[in-house]
Amino acid sequence: MAENNPPAMREENHSGPDDEPDGRGDAIGKAPADSSSYRPDGLNNNPLVRPVAQWGAMPFHRQAFAAIDLGTNNCRLLIARPQGDNFVVIDAFSRVVRLGEGLAQAGRLSDEAMDRALGALSICADKLRRRNVYLARSVATEACRRAANGERFIERVQRETGIMLDIISAKEEARLAVLGCHLLLEQGEGPAMIFDIGGGSTEMVLVESVRGEVPRIHDWQSVPWGVVSLTETCGDEPDDDAGRAARYARMRQLVRDSLAPFTVRVWDRLENERKRAVPLRLLGTSGTVTTLASVHLELPQYDRRAVDGLIVPAESMRGIAARLSGMSPEVRRTQACIGRERSDLVVAGCAILETILDIWPADRLGVADRGIREGILRSLMAAGGAAEKSRAALRKARREGGLA
Numbered sequence: 001m002a003e004n005n006p007p008a009m010r011e012e013n014h015s016g017p018d019d020e021p022d023g024r025g026d027a028i029g030k031a032p033a034d035s036s037s038y039r040p041d042g043l044n045n046n047p048l049v050r051p052v053a054q055w056g057a058m059p060f061h062r063q064a065f066a067a068i069d070l071g072t073n074n075c076r077l078l079i080a081r082p083q084g085d086n087f088v089v090i091d092a093f094s095r096v097v098r099l100g101e102g103l104a105q106a107g108r109l110s111d112e113a114m115d116r117a118l119g120a121l122s123i124c125a126d127k128l129r130r131r132n133v134y135l136a137r138s139v140a141t142e143a144c145r146r147a148a149n150g151e152r153f154i155e156r157v158q159r160e161t162g163i164m165l166d167i168i169s170a171k172e173e174a175r176l177a178v179l180g181c182h183l184l185l186e187q188g189e190g191p192a193m194i195f196d197i198g199g200g201s202t203e204m205v206l207v208e209s210v211r212g213e214v215p216r217i218h219d220w221q222s223v224p225w226g227v228v229s230l231t232e233t234c235g236d237e238p239d240d241d242a243g244r245a246a247r248y249a250r251m252r253q254l255v256r257d258s259l260a261p262f263t264v265r266v267w268d269r270l271e272n273e274r275k276r277a278v279p280l281r282l283l284g285t286s287g288t289v290t291t292l293a294s295v296h297l298e299l300p301q302y303d304r305r306a307v308d309g310l311i312v313p314a315e316s317m318r319g320i321a322a323r324l325s326g327m328s329p330e331v332r333r334t335q336a337c338i339g340r341e342r343s344d345l346v347v348a349g350c351a352i353l354e355t356i357l358d359i360w361p362a363d364r365l366g367v368a369d370r371g372i373r374e375g376i377l378r379s380l381m382a383a384g385g386a387a388e389k390s391r392a393a394l395r396k397a398r399r400e401g402g403l404a
Helices: 111-130 142-146 150-161 170-184 227-234 241-258 260-275 287-297 314-326 329-333 339-343 346-359 372-401
Strands: 065-070 074-083 086-096 135-140 165-167 191-197 202-208 216-223 281-285 311-313 364-368
Touching: 065 111, 065 372, 074 111, 074 372, 086 111, 086 372, 111 150, 135 142, 135 170, 135 372, 142 150, 142 165, 142 170, 150 165, 170 191, 170 202, 170 216, 170 281, 170 364, 170 372, 191 260, 191 287, 191 346, 202 260, 202 346, 216 260, 227 241, 227 346, 241 260, 241 314, 241 346, 260 346, 281 287, 281 346, 287 311, 287 314, 287 346, 287 364, 311 314, 314 346, 314 364, 329 339
Parallel strands: 065 135, 135 165, 191 281, 281 364
Antiparallel strands: 065 074, 074 086, 191 202, 202 216, 311 364
């Protein structure tokens, strides 16, 4: 059972007919001794990071900041205000747009996929205006990095919505994901692995965490296998059990081969931790891990408050992955928290997750329903807070010096 803990980051007035549920809540607390699932303790110098509203009308803690993450599969928005070292969410939006649909075969974004993404981004633009957002950063990831017409699509988005998307590198994507979810890492010594299974790529980041600080990145790897790209590369699901098993094995082999250089690089560090008998720590941020965690909890429908910050036995996640990958598409669609929208993509996510568990064989897996957007917000608020302190110091110096 999951342990309920007071949130460090709360939600304020976020709903709407176009929104998917996206509540917020940091997990703080220690695991009960007999619990198998529990919650742990828990600016880029870029012209595309830009003011939306005029500064000065409100104090810093009342200003709204926004982050948009346009991925291969989803378009997500988060709007928040600072609250101490954390923030309070005042609006959010998430929609499956499948921007990368067909990209693996065609090498470019389709007209239909771009239209879906533009529809979602138009809603985001409207929310930015209505919330009087001061500072926003909007990023695009693997689909736009890989597509031959990615830059042209970015220009169209700016022309039609006013949103300036920044196609970020895989390294920046990994950094933002760590910044957004590292608070959910289990406390402990030695290195930890944080991973993000996306629609078009997967990032693995080896970090060293120090209590109260953002983890230091030791090594990282991005591979072009996400739930969309891996699914499309391996083709339609066969009708028979043997065919599905063979397809799943191929998925795992593709991911394993791509991650082989990273596996070699982290092997020595992994062996050192085994000799010291230090428990390995692993934290995943993606729709795959949150979906499988929901299945582990036997939730009738997805509940972010129950999932974000959960710690799940790795073997339980492996067992769920094996069951889902062996189901027919028809049966998988009937499963709670899977449904029609995720049923075809979750198999690829399971293959990626199992391969990661092979590489970093932790006994437990931390689950984070947060990542790039939260990392962007923390960066923006840190920059905004530093600027506000500088302005306050200047005003004080002027008053004490008798300057106008």
